[in-house]
Amino acid sequence: MRISIDGDLCIGAGQCALTSPDFFTQDDDGFGTVVPGREDGAQGPLVREAARACPVQAITVEEREG
Numbered sequence: 244m245r246i247s248i249d250g251d252l253c254i255g256a257g258q259c260a261l262t263s264p265d266f267f268t269q270d271d272d273g274f275g276t277v278v279p280g281r282e283d284g285a286q287g288p289l290v291r292e293a294a295r296a297c298p299v300q301a302i303t304v305e306e307r308e309g
């Protein structure tokens with residue numbers, strides 16, 4: 244899976260980092276970011292759960308074959 248966050252939508256609620264701290268963190272201003280180097284190869288149900296938990300649907304999770 245590949246994760247991306249739309250910084251224009253993110254309101255810094257922090258739900259993503261709470262839900263899936265292996266893949267999401269927050270920058271100095273509190274906005275959600277993907278943990279550096281983990282944009283590709285994300286896996287596990289918590290990634291999808293984090294995307295669902297985002298109150299403004301700022302997180303996109305793309306499926307990748309292989």
Ligand code: SF4
Nearest residue numbers: 253256257259275297
């Ligand atoms: S849950 Fe959504 S709004 Fe909150 S920090 Fe993460 S991306 Fe931003």
